Amino acid sequence: MAEPAPTPVPTTLHSGDPSPGRAVPTTTASSPSASATPAPDDLVIAGRTLRSRLLLGTGGFPSLELMAGAIQASGAELVTVALRRVDARARGSLIDVLARAGVELLPNTAGCRTARDATLTARLAREAFATDWIKLEVIGDEDTLLPDAPELLRAAEELVDEGFVVLPYTTDDPVLARRLVDVGCAAVMPLGSPIGSGMGIRNPYNIALIREAVEAPVVLDAGVGTASDAALAMELGCDAVMAASAISRAQDPVRMARAMRHAVQAGRLAYGAGRIPRRTHARPSTPVKGLPDFG
């Protein structure tokens, strides 16, 4: 099933600008659960159909039990995992828990600072998890964890050439997003704000511009703090939202996972429905005609 043609409506932010929304199927309105979501509005990335538009990071959960509960509550089908040195003392059963949850793995290159390290990590992830999919992260700064754009682009190009399905974690720069898609990335994952900051979407105009700039799916990654941030991402036209810390470090991760699931669905529906334009002055919703005159 093809992704609905992206007719961008970034103008929801421009006051007075009518926002027609776009033609996405509205049948989801009557069946909000992900399992009942009909096929026409499924997300397709590199030929893989995803019924959930929420991707989940597995980092930061206090326990594997809470992680499993949050995965179930989120409805996510794709979850990220990292690769780290084997620790003989503390080897959990992460892989087994994720297998029982029935989710697909999206390995990441978290912590890599050069294209060389990131490409090697991607190859190791392919070996470890038997998947060509890679969430490509190349970090350029320790304090902000912002991507290193030149290294990211270099690594993306190399991995695409090696047959990987590359989903790069990128800045909210529409030009860089286009360059990443030009070299063959299957989607782009722009940040809303720095990883784990919970600052939401600091530059919604840029996220909307990225939606306009590329045909590939746009997955809002990083910065989501609570459900309304995820809904906003979807209202801006993002095809999916990735949440990690916002869920795993919430006081009640399972409840927040459920909230995110609903927020993503609500935002998607609202995007398709087309919001009303912002106005400076009121416009009555009740007709003035027929108003009685009480003298």
Add this chain to the structure above:
Amino acid sequence: MIVNGRPSDIPAGETVVALLRRLGLAPDAKGVAVAVDGEVLPRACWDEFALPRDARVEVLTAMQGG
């Protein structure tokens, strides 16, 4: 030989499978990957590749993240 950043007394010529056993990992362990001197060592080579004396070996597995 350096294994996961630490000097190791593992003798030269040992196979990756033997190294994994020392680390408490089954040779068919899921979610494990091995790099030797900055290159991926494919799973198919694990039972025959002899680790060189000065090898820098990384044995990696799935960790919660991102």
